[in-house]
Amino acid sequence: RSSSMLKMAESKAALSFKIVAECPVTKARVASMALPHHAVDTPVFMPVGTQGTLKGLTCKQLEAMGCQIMLGNTYHLGNRPGCRVLEKAGGLHSFMGWDRALLTDSGGFQMVSLLQLAEITEEGVKFQSPHDGTEMLLSPEHSMEIQNSIGADVMMQLDDVVASTTTGPRVEQAMWRSVRWLDRCVAAHKRPDKQNLFGIIQGGLQADLRKKCVEAMLERDTPGYAIGGLSGGEEKDVFWRIVSLCTDMLPRNKPRYLMGVGYPVDLVVCSALGCDMYDCVYPTRTARFGTALVPWGLLKLKKREFSADPQPIDPNCSCSTCQGYSRAAISALFSNKEPVGCHLVTVHNLHYLLLLMGDLRRSIVEQQFPSFVQQFMERQFPSGGYEQWALNALSSVNIHLNAP
Amino acid sequence: QFAVEASTQGGIRLGKIAFGAGGSLDTPLCLLYARSGAVPHLAKDVAKDIPNLPRSSLFCLPAMYEEPGTNFASDGIHKFLKLQEPHFSYLSVQDPAKPPPHQFNREAATCILTYGGFQKVSVSDHLKVVEALRPTAFECLCDAAPSNSNSTKRIAKSVNRTLSFLDQTLEAMKENVVLRSSAVLGAVVGGCDVASRTLSAAETAKRPVDGFVLELSDGAECGVKGALSEVLGSCAAALPSDKPRFIHGVGSPAEVLTAVECGVDVFDGCYPYTVTGSGCALTFPLQQLLSTDEPVGGQGGKRGKSQEQPLAMQLSEERFADDLDPLVAGCVCYTCQNHSRAYLHHLLDTKEMLAEVLLMIHNLTHYLQFFANLRESLKRGVYEQWKLSLCQSNHNYSVPAQ
Numbered sequence A: 001r002s003s004s005m006l007k008m009a010e011s012k013a014a015l016s017f018k019i020v021a022e023c024p025v026t027k028a029r030v031a032s033m034a035l036p037h038h039a040v041d042t043p044v045f046m047p048v049g050t051q052g053t054l055k056g057l058t059c060k061q062l063e064a065m066g067c068q069i070m071l072g073n074t075y076h077l078g079n080r081p082g083c084r085v086l087e088k089a090g091g092l093h094s095f096m097g098w099d100r101a102l103l104t105d106s107g108g109f110q111m112v113s114l115l116q117l118a119e120i121t122e123e124g125v126k127f128q129s130p131h132d133g134t135e136m137l138l139s140p141e142h143s144m145e146i147q148n149s150i151g152a153d154v155m156m157q158l159d160d161v162v163a164s165t166t167t168g169p170r171v172e173q174a175m176w177r178s179v180r181w182l183d184r185c186v187a188a189h190k191r192p193d194k195q196n197l198f199g200i201i202q203g204g205l206q207a208d209l210r211k212k213c214v215e216a217m218l219e220r221d222t223p224g225y226a227i228g229g230l231s232g233g234e235e236k237d238v239f240w241r242i243v244s245l246c247t248d249m250l251p252r253n254k255p256r257y258l259m260g261v262g263y264p265v266d267l268v269v270c271s272a273l274g275c276d277m278y279d280c281v282y283p284t285r286t287a288r289f290g291t292a293l294v295p296w297g298l299l300k301l302k303k304r305e306f307s308a309d310p311q312p313i314d315p316n317c318s319c320s321t322c323q324g325y326s327r328a329a330i331s332a333l334f335s336n337k338e339p340v341g342c343h344l345v346t347v348h349n350l351h352y353l354l355l356l357m358g359d360l361r362r363s364i365v366e367q368q369f370p371s372f373v374q375q376f377m378e379r380q381f382p383s384g385g386y387e388q389w390a391l392n393a394l395s396s397v398n399i400h401l402n403a404p
Numbered sequence B: 001q002f003a004v005e006a007s008t009q010g011g012i013r014l015g016k017i018a019f020g021a022g023g024s025l026d027t028p029l030c031l032l033y034a035r036s037g038a039v040p041h042l043a044k045d046v047a048k049d050i051p052n053l054p055r056s057s058l059f060c061l062p063a064m065y066e067e068p069g070t071n072f073a074s075d076g077i078h079k080f081l082k083l084q085e086p087h088f089s090y091l092s093v094q095d096p097a098k099p100p101p102h103q104f105n106r107e108a109a110t111c112i113l114t115y116g117g118f119q120k121v122s123v124s125d126h127l128k129v130v131e132a133l134r135p136t137a138f139e140c141l142c143d144a145a146p147s148n149s150n151s152t153k154r155i156a157k158s159v160n161r162t163l164s165f166l167d168q169t170l171e172a173m174k175e176n177v178v179l180r181s182s183a184v185l186g187a188v189v190g191g192c193d194v195a196s197r198t199l200s201a202a203e204t205a206k207r208p209v210d211g212f213v214l215e216l217s218d219g220a221e222c223g224v225k226g227a228l229s230e231v232l233g234s235c236a237a238a239l240p241s242d243k244p245r246f247i248h249g250v251g252s253p254a255e256v257l258t259a260v261e262c263g264v265d266v267f268d269g270c271y272p273y274t275v276t277g278s279g280c281a282l283t284f285p286l287q288q289l290l291s292t293d294e295p296v297g298g299q300g301g302k303r304g305k306s307q308e309q310p311l312a313m314q315l316s317e318e319r320f321a322d323d324l325d326p327l328v329a330g331c332v333c334y335t336c337q338n339h340s341r342a343y344l345h346h347l348l349d350t351k352e353m354l355a356e357v358l359l360m361i362h363n364l365t366h367y368l369q370f371f372a373n374l375r376e377s378l379k380r381g382v383y384e385q386w387k388l389s390l391c392q393s394n395h396n397y398s399v400p401a402q
Helices: A002-010 A059-064 A074-089 A092-096 A108-114 A140-150 A169-188 A207-220 A236-249 A264-272 A282-288 A320-324 A327-335 A339-365 A369-380 A388-396 B123-133 B152-174 B194-206 B228-237 B253-261 B271-277 B298-302 B334-338 B341-349 B354-379 B383-392
Strands: A016-022 A029-034 A039-042 A044-046 A069-072 A101-104 A125-128 A135-138 A154-156 A196-201 A224-227 A256-258 A277-279 A291-294 A297-300 B002-007 B013-019 B023-027 B056-060 B088-092 B110-114 B117-121 B137-139 B183-188 B211-215 B245-248 B280-282 B312-314
Touching: A016 A339, A029 A339, A039 A044, A039 A339, A044 A069, A044 A339, A059 B334, A069 A074, A074 A092, A074 A108, A074 A140, A074 B341, A092 A101, A092 B341, A101 A140, A108 A125, A135 A140, A140 A154, A140 A169, A169 A196, A169 A207, A196 A207, A207 A236, A224 A236, A236 A256, A236 A264, A236 A388, A264 A339, A264 A369, A264 A388, A282 A291, A282 A339, A291 A339, A320 A339, A327 A339, A339 A369, B013 B354, B088 B123, B117 B123, B123 B152, B152 B183, B152 B194, B183 B194, B194 B211, B194 B228, B228 B245, B228 B253, B253 B354, B271 B280, B271 B354, B280 B354, B334 B354, B341 B354, B354 B383
Parallel strands: A044 A277, A069 A101, A101 A154, A154 A196, A196 A224, A224 A256, A256 A277, B056 B088, B088 B137, B137 B183, B183 B211, B211 B245
Antiparallel strands: A016 A029, A029 A039, A125 A135, A291 A297, B002 B013, B013 B023, B110 B117, B280 B312
16 A cells, blocks of 8 residues: 555646635535646536447537536547557547546446346456456456557546445445555556546445545545545435535545436535536437427426427527527427437537536526526426425525525 | 630530519538528538528428428528528428439339438429529429449439429429529439430430439449549530529539530539538649739649648548647638637547537638639639649649540
C-alpha cells in the first residue's frame, strides 16, 4: 500500500478541480475540472458512447451542443477494435476523432451484467470469451492495460460490484476486495500524469460499510471518487441516503461521480446532494425508441397523436432537431423505420439534458438553486405528486417543495 | 418547365429545369434520394455541408403512403418537411432502391410495399396522396413488369396498363386545380424488349405530360444483358426533346454515362444509399477538372501508380482494421477529413449506426461531385476526353461500349 501511495504522490496532477460556487442552502456546487483534453464544467452529465461512438451522432454534432466529456466502455473497446488497433491509432481520442474529454469504465460491470458465466475471484473476473468460449480473466492489471491503451482522461478502477439488492457477507467482501483492487490498479496504472484513476466507493446499502470504504480509499488519494453499486433497483428512498452519506464523507475539493444516474429528476436531486458527475444510457437509449425528453415530461413520438402535429418536439428548444423538424415528420420517420429518426431524437434529448445541467450550474452560481429546483419540479409534475424520496432528499438539504 | 440549353454530339443534353418561383436546376441532375422525407441516415445539420447538394428531392410513394400519407394539414410536403424554397420535389411510384413487388399488380391497381405491408394503389388512391403532398412533379401510376419475364403478354399488359393509368390521371387532373399545380411525368415501361419500350415511349409522348420517367427498375437486367444503351436509345428516340427524361434504376457511374449519352436528364440518386447499405465507400476516380487551362485527367497521375481506384471498397474487409488512411485521399467530405478506414471498419464490425451516417456523407459527396464534374465537362465541351480519362486511370472501371 505504501508504495502505491508514494507513486500517487510522485505523479503530476492530470486533473484540477476548482470550485466556482457553492449553494449556501444545499450541498450543491459548481466546479471547473481541467482534464488533459478539455475542461469540464460540473455538475456534468456524460453521455455514453459505448463502442467509441455515440449512437449515430458525429463528433461535430456533439461539440455543437456543448458536450465536453463522454464515456467509452472498456469491455467493448477491448474486444473491438482491441488494444492493438487503439495503440496504433494513438488512443481512442484519435481513433474516434473526439478531441475533448473521455472517461472509461473498468469493464467489470459490463462483464458481470453481460456474461452469464462470470465468476469473481480475488484474481479478477473470470469469464468465457463470447467469441470462442475460452476462459479469460479481467484482472485489475489487465483493466488498467486496456484503459491505458484507450487513453481516456479519466479511468475507473476495477471494482467488485454487487447488486444493490444483495444482502449478507458478500457485500462486505466485495467492498474490501474493491479496496485491494484499487491498490493493484494504482500500481499497474502506467500513465498517471496523463490519465486520472478514480476509486469507486462500494459497500452496498450499509452505511457502516460505506464509511469504511471511504476512509480506506481516501488514504489512496486518487484524483476523484465514484459512488458505485447503486442505481440497480434499490429503493430510491435508501439510494439517496447512501449518496448523501458518501458526499458528506468525500473530500470537498475532489470530483464525486455518481455512476449510472441520468433521469432528469435524479440529476437535479443528486446535484443538491453534492454530486458532480453522472453517466447513463437512458437519454440516448430512450431516444432510439422514439421518446423525447421535454421540460414537462416525455413525448412518445411514435404514438398516433403526433402523426399530424406540426409543432417541433419543444417549441422553446433551440436544438437542430427542433429547428428543422416537426413531431409529425419525426413520427413519420419512425414509422418508416428510418434510422435518422433515432438520431434526431438523440440530438434533442442530449441537448435538453446538457442545457438542463447548464441551467442548473448557472442557478448555483447565481445563488438561485433552490428556486431552480422548485421550478424544475413544478414543470415536470404540474399536478404535484412529487415522489416521496425526492421530497425527503431535498428537504434533507433544506429545500422544502411547495405543493402546486 | 424545362429548357434544353445546348446539346452536344451523340444526343447528350445539358439543360436546366425551371420550376416554382425562380427555381432552377442544371441537368444532367442527380436528385437527392429522400424517400420518407429525409436523406437516409442524415439529419439536416449533418447533410447541409455536403458540396453540390441539389435543392431537389425524390420521395417515393411506398415511404409516404401511410405516414405521412394524407393525415396532415394539406399544406403540402414542402411545408411538412420545412424545405427551403425553391425546392424541386418529385414523387416516384416505387422505391428506386428496391425491386418493385410486381406480382400483385392488377388491372386497376399497382402494388407497393409500405412499412405496413403490401398496398394496392389505384389511380384515385394515388392521386389522393399526390393532392395532399403537392410535389413539384410526380410520376404517373405505372405497372412495371419484371425484366426476367419473357412473357410478351405480361410486358404488353404493363405497357397498356401504364397508358391507361396515365389517361385516368390526366382526366382526373382536368377537374382538380390542386393536382394541376404539380407536373405529371408519364412512365415508359417495357422491360428489356426494345419494341415494347419504343411503343410505350411513343404512346406516352402523345399525351400532354410534362416529362417522362424511364422505369428501369423493371429492366434491371438490361444492364446485365448489355442492352442498356439499346433500350434507352430507342426510348429516347421516340421522346420529344423539349421535355425532361427522368430515369429509375440506373446508378453506377458507368450506367449513368450510358444513360446520359442516350439523352437522359435526371437520375433517382439512390445509388449512394445502396452502396452505403452494403458497407462500401465509393472510390471511383472523379477526374476533377481543374482550371480551364488544365488538361483533362490531371489528378489521375498524382494519386500514385500503385493506388487502385476501384468502383468502391468494402470496409468490413479485414485489411482495413488498422488502416488509418481516410477513405479517399483528398476527399473534402466530413468523413474523410475526420475519420479513417479503420474507424469505419470498427463501426461496421460493431453494427453501430454511425457507420451508415459517415458512409452516406462520403458516398453522397463523392457521387454529387461526379455529377458536377460531368456537367462541367459538358459545359467545357471536353466530355469525351473526361470520360476517357475516367477509364484510363483505373482498369477496374469499365464503361460499356457504345
